Amino acid sequence: MAAIKHRRTALERVEKFISDVYFTDCNLRGRLFGDRCPPASLSYFQTPRRIPYEEAVVQEFGPAQVGQSFGPTWETCWFKVELSIPPAWAGREVHFVWESDGEGMVWRDAQPVQGLTKEGEKTSYILTRSLKESEPHSLTLYVELACNGLFGAGKGSMIAPPDPDRRVTLSKAELVVFNRDVYELLVDLEILLDMAQLLGEENQRSFQALYTANQMVNVCDVTDPSTFPAAHELAAAIFSQRNGESQHTIHAMGHCHIDSAWLWPYEETIRKCARSWVTVVHLMEHNPELTFACSQAQQFEWVRSCYPGLYARIQDFVAKGQFIPVGGTWVEMDGNLPSGESMVRQFLQGQRFFQEQFGRLCSEFWLPDTFGYSAQLPQLMRGCGIQRFLTQKLSWNLVNSFPHHTFFWEGIDGSQVLTHFPPGDSYGMHGRVEEILKTVKNNKDKGRVNHSAFLFGFGDGGGGPTQKMLDRMKRMSNTDGLPRVQISTPDQLFSVLEKESSQLCTWVGELFLELHNGTYTTQAQIKKGNRECERILHDVEVLSSLAVAQDRGFRYPASQLQQLWRLLLLNQFHDVLPGSCIQLVVEDALQYYTEIRRAGAQLQEEAVQSLCRDLLQPNAWSTPSTLVLNTLSWERTEVISRPGPEGTETLALVTVPSMGYALVQEPLVPPQPVAVRKQEDGSITMENGVIAVCLDTMGHLTSLQLLDSGRESIPDGCYANQFALFDDVPLYWDAWDVMDYHLETRKPVTTLLKPLEITLAGGLRGSVRFSLQVGKSSTLTQEIILDAACPYLRFLTQVEWKEAHKFLKVEFPVQVRSTNATYEIQFGHLQRPTHWNTSWDWARFEVWVHKWLDLSEHGFGVALLNDCKYGASAHRNVLSLSLLRAPKSPDSTADIGHHQFTYAVMPHQGSFQEAGVIQQAYNLNFPLHVVPASCAQCPAWSAFSVSSPAIVLESVKQAGAGVEEGRAEGLRCCCWAGLAFTHTQGGQAQLSTAACAGEAVPVSPVCTPPKAEDRAEGLVVRLYEAHGSTVTAWLQTSLPIKEAMLCDLLERPATEGHLPLEPQGLRLSFTPFRVLSVLLLRSC
């Protein structure tokens, strides 16, 4: 009989035939499951803690029932499930079905075997594909049920703060017979139906698919499985009609984006990893073609230590090339706020972990879900052996559509990486027709490349791929009318993109996300913890390195530093440092910072004690004095506060050499003391011979003069240091977003609580103080400080913040005209426009910055420095620093409470480079260390100095430091000092040939340790060109060095990287923003 002619009735007929809502009494979907049988027994116990299996199973279990609810939120229920499979089910596929709104894990024989999450379409554990008589029919399973969903427990909406009283219901726990032939037909029909609907009436394949599906319904008698093969044949026939050669190829890879903490705490993430990955491993056992790209070394480390059995299975699949570690970083970090050195450590810790555990480095950076990407990343990737980058987050841009999916991305130094955004704009595909059609249609580089990535699997809260996703894509592998879909790997995809890359375009500069700009400011304590702990670890490393060089007995705290770095790096995860997490996560993050501060202070003290032992130990000739240490690479003259008798503090002006120390007994006399004067109108002037300022009673800066030139920085009639409050109600993503329209709600803060008064009358330091009422219930107290010889004015600010949906900023209108402002980023800076000409310009109404931003015209400018803020803007001639927000989701308590932060304003002659703005911003962030000493005289000592002000010596650390202690020597040697050894035919160890630009090199897991005497002698010194200039500089050191060589960021020596030791030091050549690492071996 001829096929029916009415398109709509045919479509809906097929829909109803596979519907799980309608006609399930007589349709195919209703036949998916056969007989059912309840568990022989079901019992449970509940605990507020996340406990290991061994501890759980020895608890007392009480009776439980299907239909029962459990909770509250974050509790865990362990269920003991006794099953008895009816013998009559011989030959049938038997599933254990478990449905609840919590996240479950099935344990069998003390091992995790299957994650169960309804939201992730995982509700079955397959007990047998075909029940044999010899198989055990009775068995005991345990189900560990977390009382939270895949996306936490938001009350009312996903990102609302968690409902503390949420309960999860167990809606199903039973044995069922699974009819796989029905399942296969359902997948066939679903694909055909999608093709019929989505290919459109102009495409004949749409009708071919529809009529085939309709014919299948005709052929199928749902009560008679013997009719199913004929129907399946019809589907197979149409799926096997092939494409032409020009068809687009989709590289499908299993993936599971797991936020390391977000709407759930870190601890739950450990279980999410296990639930998701055990499911992947289980799928791989039955689908040898399945590949799975998996990022974040930290998550591997969690599973390694908490689920060793699962980890061993993962290692097997890594070896087979199916389970593929990607990314190379410790976590998928925020792409904007971590310092340059932090970003290096993300890669160093990550790549070393992958090298140690799996014998290979990752060759692609993987960061699909981060809120923007620093223009320094291409250089850092290349320095870590990575030339490929995958993300997709820019598809979230609110204003401008990014013009490419495959392109070369060029950073501020000129480094390029091949970058790919999966054109389907997602990292959580389900293998549906709609998604693969979108991938082709949406691709902005049609004609340039014909391959693209397709990441499938539930994500964010974990979950990962399902069998159904795989089965869908198998049918679409090469079907006329649809793109080719092949299961692939990141390496296969990028290799073919590299071959096709001749036509690709290049994007220069940052990948700015035009959304989530509130994340530069939200959760100010996390931002402050990050900046402060970056400084602490920097200082501990510098001082410990110097101590090692000076004191043979001092042991570099490698493993403690590794542990502290890993805590800091973990907190840089892309929902933690940005502040887009729930309160539980904030508490954990702040706890980690507390730990870094505590342990860091102790390590620093130990290093200083060792470095300066002779100066600090009292003896018969001791005289009280002060030791001042400088961890930065230039000489500094600053006012310090030193402890005097009986707990008093005295000020002193001191000069301390670069990366070294000086002993202070007689402080310097300032060239000009600070003068502070109160005027008749209540305003106060302060000057120090460098700058002169005038402040009104409200704390406004009404004048800021550079005395040398007499140049005024503040325009006539304008107030700088003006606080302004904005309404801050975004469209949805509360903690994330500040919208452009907030700028229309500006209200200057004008309520004075305490007028300006003098707190320090001058001399070495002058200061004034005032208090303001901010909004309805917040207060702000500020001390404005001018030090002798200091080129900037410092604003030490305390805020009691009790607002809701308000945004506090401080503004500095300046007498400077420029169409671009300059912002510090990782190891460099970049310009962004001060106007809103185009949509690309005004979409950057709120941007991120590190320690300083600057607005300069020829010969003069004003810089704004800060010690823990990241949000800023420069519109026309107004520099603004974003101080505090008050979002309510996902943490209703975000930022409520006490805050302390410092910013500073620095007018300057010449360019910001010539004026030393960069160094001053470092000085503000890295205070001199002041230690009471007991020695009268000692020459000042400098370990390192650099001849050019364009070069910043950023880090000094022990090479290879951070290798876990107690590991086999054979493993240790692979990473030690980053020396990658490979065996030659003669069995001789040989240095690998890593170029300093970071060309990817194959690194063999087989290696020979470096010679014992080299082991504890290596230091890595990292420098960068900060001015944006080509320059040759000398690195001088007073440490005994026998050998020096350039190395990459993974500390692998560069080919021909050997540096001659010359009388002036080491000669280093830099191009703009170039980062160089030098490996120094100490002479014995």
Ligand SMILES: [Zn+2]
């Ligand atoms: Zn994410």
